[in-house]
Amino acid sequence: MHAEESQHGTEEMLPGNTGNESNVAQGSRHPAADNHKEIAAAKVLEMLQKHGKGLSAAAQQQIANAVADSLREQEPETSQPSNVIIADFLPPAPASDAIRIAHYDVRTALGSGQLVPDYPEIMPDLLVSKQHLQELGVIYKDPAHLKMLTGYGQSMAPTIQHLDPMIVDASIREFEGDGIYSFVWQGHFYTKRLQVADAEHFEMISDNPNHKDRLIRIDDTYIQARVLLVWNAKKL
Secondary structure, three states: OOOOHHHHHHHHHHHOOOOOHHHHHHHHHOOHHHHHHHHHHHHHHHHHHHHOOOHHHHOOOOOOOOHHHHHHHHEEEEEEOOOOOOOOOOOOOOOOOOEEEEEEEEEEOOOOEOOOOOOOEEEEEEEEHHHHHHHHOOOOOHEEEEEEEEEOOOOOOOOOOOOEEEEEEEOOOOOOOEEEEEEEEOOOOEEEEEOOOOOOOOEOOOOOOOOOOOEEEEHHEEEEEEEEEOOOOOOO
């Protein structure tokens, strides 16, 4: 919110704020300041009377008045104190060990699959402590490849619940052993446990026993990331 908007809102909410109090908003002058200007104008007029012999009395008075008006314009107004604090609302600097993880609004299906969006929307980033990830046992090579996705469905429960956020390593695009991966198969985006069934097939496994496992062709499976952590503090 801009400072002007905050001030207008405050004025509307203050009780008894009427048009008669407009001088408060515009600021007021100190009587001593006006007296100082009158003294200065009188001194200028005195000098003109002594040294400005070629000027008429009216011209001398006009110059003195102009000097007084000039001083009046240059004098800063003394505003009434305000309860509005003008602050810079920049976010605080992250901790020295913090890493920034991009959050994508992509629903990776834990069940029947989600269509792959052409342009995933980026959500507000997440700041995470490197030390905290290390304490949880999360292993990664480059923090720039860490992303956050959202699980959708219950087929991976209780490991991953519906709408659980997940930290994934998007640099992993090939099978690196048994684990939970986010991948595209038959045009849909899944997050499932993968195991090698044979030379040509993965076994796509759901942790929820109510969902059947299935064989999928390795050549038709496009791994996008490996899940490292579910944001319910369950390390994978």
